[in-house]
Amino acid sequence: xxxxxxxxxxxxxxxxxxxxxxxxxxxxxxxxxxxxxxxxxxxxxxxxxxxxxxxxxxxxxxxxxxxxxxxxxxxxxxxxxxxxxxxxxxxxxxxxxxxxxxxxxxxxxxxxxxxxxxxxxxxxxxxxxxxxxxxxxxxxxxxxxxxxxxxxxxxxxxxxxxxxxxxxxxxxxxxxxxxxxxxxxxxxxxxxxxxxxxxxxxxxxxxxxxxxxxxxxxxxxxxxxxxxxxxxxxxxxxxxxxxxxxxxxxxxxxxxxxxxxxxxxxxxxxxxxxxxxxxxxxxxxxxxxxxxxxxxxxx
Amino acid sequence: xxxxxxxxxxxxxxxxxxxxxxxxxxxxxxxxxxxxxxxxxxxxxxxxxxxxxxxxxxxxxxxxxxxxxxxxxxxxxxxxxxxxxxxxxxxxxxxxxxxxxxxxxxxxxxxxxxxxxxxxxxxxxxxxxxxxxxxxxxxxxxxxxxxxxxxxxxxxxxxxxxxxxxxxxxxxxxxxxxxxxxxxxxxxxxxxxxxxxxxxxxxxxxxxxxxxxxxxxxxxxxxxxxxxxxxxxxxxxxxxxxxxxxxxxxxxxxxxxxxxx
Numbered sequence: 001x002x003x004x005x006x007x008x009x010x011x012x013x014x015x016x017x018x019x020x021x022x023x024x025x026x027x028x029x030x031x032x033x034x035x036x037x038x039x040x041x042x043x044x045x046x047x048x049x050x051x052x053x054x055x056x057x058x059x060x061x062x063x064x065x066x067x068x069x070x071x072x073x074x075x076x077x078x079x080x081x082x083x084x085x086x087x088x089x090x091x092x093x094x095x096x097x098x099x100x101x102x103x104x105x106x107x108x109x110x111x112x113x114x115x116x117x118x119x120x121x122x123x124x125x126x127x128x129x130x131x132x133x134x135x136x137x138x139x140x141x142x143x144x145x146x147x148x149x150x151x152x153x154x155x156x157x158x159x160x161x162x163x164x165x166x167x168x169x170x171x172x173x174x175x176x177x178x179x180x181x182x183x184x185x186x187x188x189x190x191x192x193x194x195x196x197x198x199x200x201x202x203x204x205x206x207x208x209x210x211x212x213x214x215x216x217x218x219x220x221x222x223x224x225x226x227x228x229x230x231x232x233x234x235x236x237x238x239x240x241x242x243x244x245x246x247x248x249x250x251x252x253x254x255x256x257x258x259x260x261x262x263x264x265x266x267x268x269x270x271x272x273x274x275x276x277x278x279x280x281x282x283x284x285x286x287x288x289x290x291x292x293x294x295x296x297x298x299x
Numbered sequence: 300x301x302x303x304x305x306x307x308x309x310x311x312x313x314x315x316x317x318x319x320x321x322x323x324x325x326x327x328x329x330x331x332x333x334x335x336x337x338x339x340x341x342x343x344x345x346x347x348x349x350x351x352x353x354x355x356x357x358x359x360x361x362x363x364x365x366x367x368x369x370x371x372x373x374x375x376x377x378x379x380x381x382x383x384x385x386x387x388x389x390x391x392x393x394x395x396x397x398x399x400x401x402x403x404x405x406x407x408x409x410x411x412x413x414x415x416x417x418x419x420x421x422x423x424x425x426x427x428x429x430x431x432x433x434x435x436x437x438x439x440x441x442x443x444x445x446x447x448x449x450x451x452x453x454x455x456x457x458x459x460x461x462x463x464x465x466x467x468x469x470x471x472x473x474x475x476x477x478x479x480x481x482x483x484x485x486x487x488x489x490x491x492x493x494x495x496x497x498x499x500x501x502x503x504x505x506x507x508x509x510x511x512x513x514x515x516x517x518x519x520x521x522x523x524x525x526x527x528x529x530x531x532x533x534x535x536x537x538x539x540x541x542x543x544x545x546x547x548x549x550x551x552x553x554x555x556x557x558x559x560x
Contacts, residue, residue, distance in 0.1 A: 006392075010395045012360075013358060125491065126493060207459065207462050207496035211464050212463055215466040216466050216482050219326075222326060227442070230462055231440070
């Protein structure tokens with residue numbers, strides 16, 4: 001993963017070089033739901049980038065007029081991705097001190113979503129389902145990179161737009177390492193055979209289902225998405241790796257030494273190998289994070 | 300991320316992107332943009348083909364922006380529209396300040412016209428050339444969608460990396476022209492579809508015949524959108540020591556086969 005991240009995080013030019021302090025402008029941002037995959041990328045970047053380099057964490061929350069009727073501006077903080085995003089940001093601050101992790105809270109009122117809806121539909125075309133639209137909308141506003149962030153000087157929360165031209169995405173981890181609920185279902189119904197069938201189907205259709213569509217919405221903001229989990233060497237490793245080493249559906253105990261036998265029982269089976277990696281890198285909270293049934297969908 | 304557009308017209312006029320497409324391509328790549336026009340054929344009763352290549356660039360490597368469509372300095376023998384990142388070529392990491400577009404262009408040019416052997420290679424069939432392009436791109440690790448025009452042989456190649464990490468759409472325009480673009484006109488124009496990320500596509504602009512009539516049609520397949528286009532699928536036969544791409548084969552059986560070693 002480090003070999004995958006190295007070329008994807010280095011040598012990126014800045015839009016406005018050398019204004020005040022160069023290091024305050026992030027060259028790289030992470031599409032940051034706070035989930036395991038993107039948090040792991042952020043954590044790995046910490047080991048690769050100079051400590052003075054700011055890393056922006058782009059976190060989107062949509063207003064849901066039905067669910068949040070009486071919550072006012074606090075409604076965004078109730079969104080599932082905002083809650084996990086804040087929690088994982090806090091863990092990064094604790095585990096990786098000394099770096100400016102800039103949490104960019106991208107709050108999208110329902111009216112703003114409606115204003116851009118037609119444009120998003122146009123950009124994702126020929127993709128055209130409700131599912132495509134809701135996932136792409138989150139990526140569209142995340143890639144725009146316009147939200148609120150704490151000022152470095154005063155700590156005061158001010159409007160902020162990321163300058164990063166390269167955005168890291170955790171896409172592919174669920175498909176390669178069995179992170180979806182239906183993977184657990186496939187295992188329950190048909191064992192490893194069912195799980196393998198489901199995974200190979202998923203990897204084979206990534207381009208058709210997600211990647212072209214995501215490219216079209218993200219690039220619209222003159223930024224580039226980068227997928228460290230879809231590096232050729234990572235994909236090859238993951239496909240060569242025995243399924244029982246990637247996830248531990250059906251296993252009684254974890255076999256990795258670094259994991260305390262008492263607590264690992266709380267680590268989920270899907271993407272076990274990534275959870276173990278997060279654990280080993282000191283990110284115990286995110287390693288234990290529970291899989292959510294639905295993500296990004298509050299529209 | 301860059302934006303690429305290509306039009307192949309047989310009605311005597313060069314076709315340019317619609318204003319919507321052009322505006323969206325410029326949004327993707329605000330740092331540079333360029334259009335290159337080629338006119339091909341006309342001899343021995345073949346159609347005159349008007350080829351338009353248009354690219355926009357988002358500069359992501361080093362301090363200098365490299366214009367696209369990329370052509371070697373002082374030469375108009377070929378042109379490359381590259382929406383991609385070649386992180387490694389033949390397992391060697393590109394220096395972060397080196398331009399990958401220029402490196403990929405050179406790699407393709409040398410593969411199709413090796414020094415000293417240009418005569419023999421130029422007589423290669425279109426299918427053989429497409430296989431050469433496929434083998435060459437398999438040496439790259441990184442995402443891409445591309446359009447490459449090789450002027451000596453009047454052949455146009457295009458495709459997406461085996462995972463489909465970059466967008467490429469196509470459609471047949473109002474007057475029968477073949478259009479390729481990173482982005483389409485929108486949801487009201489339903490005729491744009493995604494180019495599948497399953498092989499290298501090729502069209503021989505000097506050939507009047509349909510690709511279905513190619514002698515080696517069993518290794519390739521003609522494409523329904525335009526019968527002159529054929530595809531060399533990504534397969535295991537492209538394996539070599541330098542190959543870094545991973546092929547997805549036999550997915551009907553849920554089996555993945557690696558083409559790299």
